[in-house]
Amino acid sequence: MNFPINSSPHVLPITSVPIIMRHVLYALIPSTIVYVWYFGFGIFINMLIASIAALISEAIMLRIRNRPIKPSLADGSAIVTAILIAFSIPPLAPWWLPVLGASSAIVLAKHLYGGIGANIFNPAMVGYAILLLSFPVQMTHWIPPQIENLGFQNIDLWSTVLYSVTGSLPSNLNLDAITQATPLDIVKGGLKNGISINELRSGPLFSQLGGYGWEWINIFTAFGGVYLLYKGIIRWHIPVSLLTSITIFAALFYLYDPNQNLSPSFHLLSGATVLGAFFIATDPVSAAATNQGRLIYGASIGALTYAIRTWGGYPDGLAFAVLLMNLMVPLIDRFTTPKIYGQQQ
Amino acid sequence: MATATVIFAGIAIVLAILLIVSSHYLSTTENEVIDKIESLLPRIQCAQCGYPGCRPYAAAIVTDKADINLCPPGGNETVRRLAKFLGSDFSPVTKYSTTANLNEIAFISEELCIGCNLCLRACPVDAIVGTHQSMHTVISDHCTGCRLCIPPCPVDCISLVSRNA
């Protein structure tokens, strides 16, 4: 009898890249549901368009780079990138916005650096940053929560689709009338004009904890994150250090002057904080490698996010914080190499 | 506008100073570069590159811009390392006159050796021992397989064998 020769260990693998990506997608389900509850079905349209665009650009790039197409398309990483981009653009958006975001993420941030595993920057955040810098108007006009008693005009699914495809709304709706800035945006603009936090937060877009609706989206995103932790897909180091550092900074400044600085709960529960902590900063490819390094990485993102939100030019700084820290990863990795067993140092 | 200009000019000046200082302190001398290149060569000293040895060749690469693909024993692997170090383009080794390499060593057939001492003088790395009128032999650990001892032997008693045999 002749048996094949294989290299040890002789074990069936316990996980795989597609399994990881699939769990990430599952974990995003709760927050998607809440998102739809508050902002309508627009995000579904964006997710669909972004995913298609991501898959097509992935296939084209793999073809150009002469790599096998099927395994890389099937690993699901392109879809995760697309879904994260859909989360970060307004629910009411023209179709080319998600297309541009997803394809630039895949082409520029992923494949030009050598494909999965070799990208320095988080692709989703590169896509988002490109959109934000190129189309600030479209990217910062969100529809208000689609809840009847809030006093805003609501738009239905059909109008959303129509707007996405044609860029125009039915005649009874006016774009400027139905869109608002995000809560973080409003606070930023308001503080500049000398309005105090208390006054700002009495507006209809705000609730007890943060932006109206946003707090629940963030909380449900955290549920998804806990699922990932439970499944062992991500390790606790990045989310915990990121959230802790944001909380600490926010708390310090809030204690110093509650009228000029947002409360920690507002920082935690608005914008992309939780999504960033569990889903974006934990992207393995562009994060630090060792546990110690990840603590530093997460904490620095938290601090930078707070700094950009408070003193920078953009309402939400998470994307830029992540991209900046991506640059620092090689350095962090270098200084957090564990001491090898039995070697004195 | 004015402030911006001043700030950027300031940054430019500071960076320029940094660059100048670092290039001063971190500069490498030509000799160090030659050392490094030499260490990337196989150092068999076979002279097949057209230079009397590996160091002269390394020096020629630095001073005369000699091609980096002249060393047959090193093969394409060495060219690749050189290209990486020098930041130049890779091109395969052109000369394949002989295939001297570290896996082979010279072997002197002891019955035939007439003790002429010619091979000993040809060996660049002192791998042959012997004296006039008596049998010569190759120290196998020292031999680099450069084949330079083969042509001078008047009775053709030197052959190449595999190093591990």
Add this chain to the structure above:
Amino acid sequence: MLKYPLFQSFYGGVHLESHKNTSNHKQIARDFLPSRLIIPMNQQFGSDAIPSVKVGQLIQKGEVIGKPAEKNTTAVHASCSGRVGAIEKHPVPTAGKVSTSTCVIIETNDENNIAAQKPPLFKNHLDKLTAINHAGIVGLGGAAFPTAEKLNRKSSHCEMLILNGAECEPYISCDDLLMQEHATEVLRGALAMMEIVGAELTVVVIEKDKPKAIEAISNAIETIGSKCIRLTDIPTMYPTGGERQLVEALTGKEVPSGKYPIDVGCICQNVGTAYALDCFFQLGEPLINRIVTVTGQGVKNPQNVAVPIGAPIVELIKFCGGYDGEVSQLILGGNMMGYTVDTDQLPVTKSTNCIITTKKATTPKPFEIWPCIRCGECIPVCPVRLLPQQILKAYENKNFEELGKLGLSECIECGCCDVVCPSHIPLVENFRKAKHLRMQEIKSSELSNAAQKRYELKTQRLSSQHANTEKLHADLKESIKESSKNDMIKAAVERSKKRRDKK
């Protein structure tokens, strides 16, 4: 007297799915005797033994058939009475691969099949160690290092004898069964070792997933009543059974790179070795059989068998009911660190602790491999605290300097990183290749360095020789110029005159 917190933990490791219950519910089968034994001469670490019998000779069980080639290696004995059928080269599993070695082939018979002799008597300590070598006793954990040598390594005082019954490999259960059935003998063997090395404490380490073995050992400790044996049950975590990991877990100290556990005051011995030693000391029986776990989905009756050394694997499998359907792989050793062999026509050697027959091929071919996604999963599981992902990258870039810095040579090839990698990269396979390439690279660069050195010396010598000759010539010319020619002529005339006068 307890100086250490006897179990902390070691760094890294993974929890693996256990397969021990495939084979550990049956007693050790003791009636296996094949008609032919192929006894290899290269079973121990170090140089091969030299066959000391002739073809056709009748031999008895326990008789020496291979003499140690050097002082520090072990002898090989006949595992059964019979006739020497041949002495020839035969494929043998050795250290991770199949190679050929001289083997003594014995056609067995049942006559005189009793190895038991008198317990040996020793004049002194050295005598004892030599006797252990002559009894062919080697470490039965897998490396087959001569036991006497290990016990004799005396670079510092040995405080603790670690009796390794951890058995962290998911399929192997031979130590488990041995401890259950022969707890007293194992402990007696350990006491004998402790006496030889002069340790004060023996710690028996067993993973928690072997409750029966733990019970048997703790009962035996009570019966023996020795104060200096302790039992520590440790959490099930691969690879606790590794010597270095055990030392780290038990003492909190690390064995320095390139050193042995004795350098931090510990000696590790496998429970099987202790048992073999006891058999020798009590009955005079040399090491002629060992317990082998035959397991996996591909064999009908998985079980532990006391196998005479040299029994062909194919016979052993037949004894266990034969193959069960199509078998995809034959693994010697555990599924984590064992190796596949392509044929079952190999003998069981002293280091064969387990034979696994799998039905579905495992790593790496049937799986898709993705590029490393830098997920970092491989980092916290590495017991040596390496960065497998960085080593992989350095290997792909053929950056040997970096490989050295990253500690490639410290990798114990445990496979933890491999198991957790979501990209299914065969890391261990790559690291093995990397080690090999790096050794080659180091060797050839040493050669080149030496060649360069001698070349420089030769060039220097030649040029200084050259300069010397030049100088000599110049000096001669100079001196010729200085003394006038006339004087020289006069002197010559003078000399010839003198000679004539003499005549």
